[in-house]
Amino acid sequence: MTSTKKELLLETALNLFNEHGFHNTGIDMVQSVSGVSKTTMYKYFKSKDELIxxxxxxxxxxxxxxxxxxxxxxxxxxxxxxxxxxxxxxxxxxxxxxxxxxxxxxxxxxxxxxxxxxxxxxxxxxxxxxxxxxxxxxxxxxxxxxxxxxxxxxxxxxxxxxxxxxxxxxxxxxxxxxxxxxxxxxxxxxxx
The missing domain is CATH 1.10.357.10 (Tetracycline Repressor, domain 2)
Incomplete structure (x- = not known):
C-alpha cells in the first residue's frame, strides 16, 4: 500500500510538472490533486527538489x-x-x-x-x-x-x-x- 501512494504522488507530480512546469507546480498542488495526506507525502519526499x-x-x-x-x-x-x-x-x-x-x-x-x-x-x-x-x-x-x-x-x-x-x-x-x-x-x- 505504501509504494502505491508513492507511485501515485510520482505520477501526479509528473503530470502536473508537464502541464504547469516545475516552478509553477507547488507541493500543495501535488498533495491536493493526488489526494495523499501531507504527512504521507513528506514521508516519501522531504522537499520539492527531492520529489522532482x-x-x-x-x-x-x-x-x-x-x-x-x-x-x-x-x-x-x-x-x-x-x-x-x-x-x-x-x-x-x-x-x-x-x-x-x-x-x-x-x-x-x-x-x-x-x-x-x-x-x-x-x-x-x-x-x-x-x-x-x-x-x-x-x-x-x-x-x-x-x-x-x-x-x-x-x-x-x-x-x-x-x-x-x-x-x-x-x-x-x-x-x-x-x-x-x-x-x-x-x-x-x-x-x-
Missing amino acids: LEVLRMRHDRFSEWMDDRVAEFSKSYPDKPCGKLRAMFDALNEWIQRDSFCGCNFINACAEFTCCNHPIHKLATEHKLSTQSYIENLLNEANIPQSKELSVQIALLMDGAIVYAHTVGQKEAAAIAKDMMVVLLEAVACK
Whole structure:
C-alpha cells in the first residue's frame, strides 16, 4: 500500500510538472490533486527538489525503456538499412511529438527552469542527455559507422532541436525533418 501512494504522488507530480512546469507546480498542488495526506507525502519526499529528482529518475527509466521498444519495432521497417535503428529512433521521436499529451522534454524543461549547472536537478537532466548521446553512439557503433563519438553529438543535437522546435513553435514534423537531416549527415560518412 505504501509504494502505491508513492507511485501515485510520482505520477501526479509528473503530470502536473508537464502541464504547469516545475516552478509553477507547488507541493500543495501535488498533495491536493493526488489526494495523499501531507504527512504521507513528506514521508516519501522531504522537499520539492527531492520529489522532482525522483520524478525525473522515473521518467528517465521509462523513456529509455520506451525508446528501446519503439526502436526495435520501427527498425523492422528498415531491414536492409545498416542505419535502420537510427532512422527508427527518429520515427519513435516523431510518434512521441505527435501525441496530444506532448509537452516537450522534461529534461530540457528542467534545465530551463533550474539554470544553475551545479543544481542537482540540472545535473540529473544533463546525465539523461548524456545517456541519450551514449545510446546514439552505441547505435552508430552497432552499424559500424566511423566517427561515432562526433556523430553522436550531432545526432543528439538534431533530436533535441526537433523536440524544442516541436514544443516551442508547434512544428509537428520536426522529427521527420531532423531524420532527413541525419540521413544526409550519415550519407556523408557512407551509411545508406
